Amino acid sequence: MRHLRRSIFEGTRREPLPALPGVPGGAVPAISVERSAVAPVGYWAQIWHRLRKDRFALVCGAWLIVVFVVLFAGAPIVSHLVGHGPDEQFLRGADLSRKPVGPWTHVPITFSLYGPVPPGTKHTLFVLGADGPLGRDELVRLLYGGQVSLEIAIGATLIAVGLGLTLGMAAGYYGGWTDSVVSRITEFTMGFPVLLLLIAIGTTISDRFDFITFHGVLNRGVFSLAIVIGLITWFYPARIIRAEVLRLREEEFVEAARMVGASNRRIMGRHLLPHLAAPIIVYSSLILATNIVLEASISFLGLGVRLPTATWGNMLSSNWGTLLNLSPGRSLYLAWEPSFWTSFMPVIAIGSTVLAFAGLGEGLRRAFDPRSIQ
């Protein structure tokens, strides 16, 4: 019997998938050991099939791949081609009123701010113009800044999902006082005005974490920001996973596993965790989207990654000023005149990436659970 079954699976696996694989059971396959009419379609194959039909999610996914490749592989190449790095300042990158130059400008490399440029001076190309009064290259900063922003967002999401998964699963599975404690902590985190917590943490502990870079793998300040953002966003996945585990633990397969003597740890790891893959993947992409915006929010507080290291958040906030050096009742004030481009570029970068993560998340949600209406 066992031998026969194996040969059925092997037989079907060799078959190419039909053009439109339906859910198994739609048509009863002819029982034959060598060939079967309908190949069984795996869980992940079904999801991929549904996702493939969702054109918008595919566009979002493709855009994200482009963004990642351009940021992580493209940044050094672009920097090499134009011949300057993200933090290099050029005197002529801004005019006399310190208004940054516009896109596609050949900036002379000179140490004099005034007067005509002597003939024969070398020029360097600013593809998207300069970023501000210091005359740094907007494009190169945008690329390197994107790396930092995405590292922070991904790191924070890993922390938030890891914490949320652990606490949510424990609360949902064990119930009782574990659940009460976790639920109270969740309420506490939800009720706390996030911004005030951020300011407090940002001004106290981040100094100690800023220099942890894991031997230069991460940029400076990434680790502390990722921890801070992760610590304030974990309650969202925790609540979702708790609700899911509460539902799953009453299922028969859990009962069966317990009956054959599986330990709690084994049930959680082997039987519950695979069922949680769907919500984890979906919510990770949605949380990633909000974390990118949060990084910008923290930069608006003036507590983000320290300058001159660029992030999308501090490139945006340097156009508007930060919150913490304001007096009440006065609107934002800058000592230089920002150009349209210097806020347009980071807004487009943040906006399109956030939109793509959110769109992909929505598509994944539909693909994982087509009947879901959420």
Added chain:
Amino acid sequence: MAAQIARRLLSGILLLFALTLVTFVIYYEIPADPAKALCPDCTATEIKAIDHRLGVDESVLVQYGNFIWRIVRHGDLGQGFNSGSVNATVRAAAPITLSLVVGGALVLLLLSFPLALLSALKAQTVVDRAVLMFSILGIALHPFVVGAILRGFFNGDLHVLPHGQYCPLFGTHELVPEYKIGEPYPAGPPPTCGGLADWSKHLLLPWLTFACFFLPLYVRMIRARLLETLGEQYVVTARAKGASELRILRRHVLKNALLPITTMLAMDMGTALTAAIYVETVFGLPGLGLSAIAAISGANGPFDLPVILAIVFVVATTIVVLTLLVDLAYGFLDPRIRLRREPA
């Protein structure tokens, strides 16, 4: 029912304690020396005297105990390090944030509800997708940017709305006249404003900015609720009886779908303060958010712990009270929940 209320009240009070205690401890960690900042040239004994007057020479727990005792015994939030009575500060700032949050929540419902209805009735179509993406745009652009764009367009380009500042609903208030740097300061008495028309005109853009911040979440949530309710048996029955779609929506769907939204609104008050900080900064409204920022950044002197604590306390109390009220109201509005709870 009484036991239920008592339990909720107890956990609410515990939450209040936890929130204020954590705020206290975290901010205690921030190196700040209020006496030194208030009086830079003082001698050590004078500094000690000021420290004693401010009450910062005690240990954290004693200070926290004093803070709680003052509230319980006298309803007094204490004295700011340099801003006088905290009660006065909060009393001046709270109406502004309240106007912002209540009006913003109304605008949010007015915006999110039609959008959610549209996308629920046209579920899984291009319209649905477009509504979702449009609402996500509100969060993809930071409230700072949304606020600045709105202000630039309606105030800078169209000149139809004021650029900021607050007008009280009751009574009048002097405005700082708008003028550009380099031009002479406008002569004559400063313009005053007040009343419903001025109030709403000045707050319209802040409300919109505030609503944009929460829009995607609410659109999605209301849409899900509507779809869920549309699939209920009683809706199918109503449809089978030949009720018109409009009647079904009005009589059967809306009330049931909208109930959970009230809970969400109450729960989001903590986040609302975060949003309020940004909105108040962009539009220069001196509400709780801006007061908190001023207290933290030390805009008027040293970093002002009592003010921050008071604001966290006020916001946390609002959350606890609102959640409790909504929970109670819920039982009356939806009998199914009351029945389910009573045997337990």
